[in-house]
Amino acid sequence: MDLLQAIIIAIVEGLTEYLPISSTAHMGFTAALLGMEESEFLKMFQVSIQFGAILSIVVLYWKKFFDFSNLNFYFKLAVAVIPALGLGYLLDDKIEAVLGNQIAISSVLVWGGIVLLFVDKWFKNPKIHDEKDISYKTAIAIGFWQCLAMMPGTSRSAASIIGGMTQGLSRKAAAEFSFFLAVPTMLAVTVYSIFVKTWSNDMKGYEMILQDQDHINLFIIGNVIAFITALIAVKTFIAVLTKYGFKFWGWYRIVIGIVLLIYFYTAS
Template sequence: MMILQPIILGIVEGLTEFLPVSSTGHLILAGALLGYDDTAWATFDIVIQLGAILAIVVLYWRTFWAVLMGLIARRPESIRFVRNILLAFLPAAVIGLALHKKIEALLSKPKLVCVALIVGGIAILVIEKLAKRQTIAGVADVPVKTTLGIGIVQCLAMIPGVSRSGATILGALSLGVERRTAAEFSFFLAIPTMLGATVVELAKKPAPLPPGVVHVGASEIAIGFLVSFLVALVVVKAFVGFVTKHGFGPFAWYRIIAGAGALAWLMMK
C-alpha cells in the first residue's frame, strides 16, 4: 500500500476544495509535478472530495438539522433553502452528464490548468473591484433568478483550474450576494455537485491501466478521504472569517503566481 501519495493528495484536496483556487486543478498539477499517473489516480481524486464534503456536513450540522426540521414543519425559509441549492445544482447536472467525456478529456492537460488559474485570478480581481453592491444575505433569501445564475456560472468549473468554489462565489458576488452568504452557498452547493460527480465516476467501468502503472485501491482512497476531511475542517472555518474581513484578493494573487510558476516549470520539462 502506498502511504505518501494519498496523504499529499488528501492534504491538497482538503486545502483547496472550498478555496477559490481549484482543487481539481491542484490535484492535476500535483500529479504532474510529482510524477503520478493521472489514469491510476482519477477515481481517487473524485472520491476523496467526499472527505471535504463531510467536513461541511460536520461544521454546519446545526444548519442542516434546522432545515430538516423546517421541511417537516413546512417552514417557507427551509423550503426556499433546499429549492435554491437544488436549482443551482441543476445546470451542472445536465451539462455534466451531456459533456462528461469531453470534460474528462480535459483532466489530462496540466498546462490548461495553469492558464485557467491565471485567468481566474485576474477575473477575481476584476469582479472584486467592479461587482455591484452586495445586499442579499442568507442562502434561503437568494432570489430564484440569482440562484440559477450561480448554477450556470458553476458550470465554468468543468474546465480544470477554473475552481468550482471560485466560480460560484464570484458568480454570487457579481449577482449581489454578500461575501459570507456567497461562500456558504458555495459550500452547500458542493454537496449535491460532488455527490453526483462521485456517483457518475463510480458507475463507470474502470479503464484498464497501462502496463507498469500501480493500482490505487480502497486503502489509498480511505487515507486520502480521512486526510481531506481533517484538513477541510480547519480550512473552511478559517476561510469564512478571512474572506468576510479581507475579501478574495489574496487568493487571486495566489492563483496568478502559482499558475505562472507551474506553467513555467511544465514548459521547461
C-alpha cells in the same frame, strides 16, 4: 500510488476544494510533481476523496443541513445543481481529456487569478446577506455560473462565489451558498464516478477500490484526510475572505500559475 502520495493528494484536495484556486488543478499539479503515473485509479481517487470534503461542510453547517423545517433550503440547492448535473454528464469525456493538459490548466489558473483581483471592485454594494433571502431565480443563476468550473483550473468555488456576487450576494453569503451547493454537486459527481461511470479500464470505480486491500486503505485514508483538512480550510477561508476579499487568492493563482507554466513548458 503509495500511501504517502495518497495522503499528500488528500491534503491538497481538502485544503483547496472550497478555496477559489481549483482543487482539480492543484491535485493534477501535485501528482505530476510527485512523478505519479497517470492511471484510472488515480483519476477516480481524486474524485472519490471529495466525499470527505463534502462531509466537512455537512458537519460545519449541520444545523442548516438538518433543519427539515426549512424545505426551501433543500429546494434551492436542488434547483441550483441541475445545470451542473446536466452539462457535467454531457461533457464528461471532454472534461477528462483536458485534465492531462497541465499547460492549459496553468493558463486558466492565471486568467482566473486576474479576474479575482477585480471582483471586490465590481460588486461593492451587496443586497443579500443571508441564504434565506436567495430566490429560486438567483439559485439557478448561481448554478449556471458554477458550470464554468467544468474547465479544469477555473475552480468550482470561484465560479459559484462570483456567480453569487453577480446576483447581489455579499462575499460571506456567496461563499456559504457555494459551500452548500458543493454538497449535492460533489456528491453527485462522486456517486457517478464510483458507481455509474465505466472507466477506460472497463471497471467501475467501486471495483477499482475493492480490487485489493491497498486500494481500500487508500480510499478510506484519503477521505479521512480530506475531511480534516477541509474543516480547517473552510474556517480559514471564510475569515480571510470576509476581512480581505479576493485579492490574496487572485495573486496566489497568478504566481502559482506562472511558475507552473514555466515548469511544465520547459519540461515538455
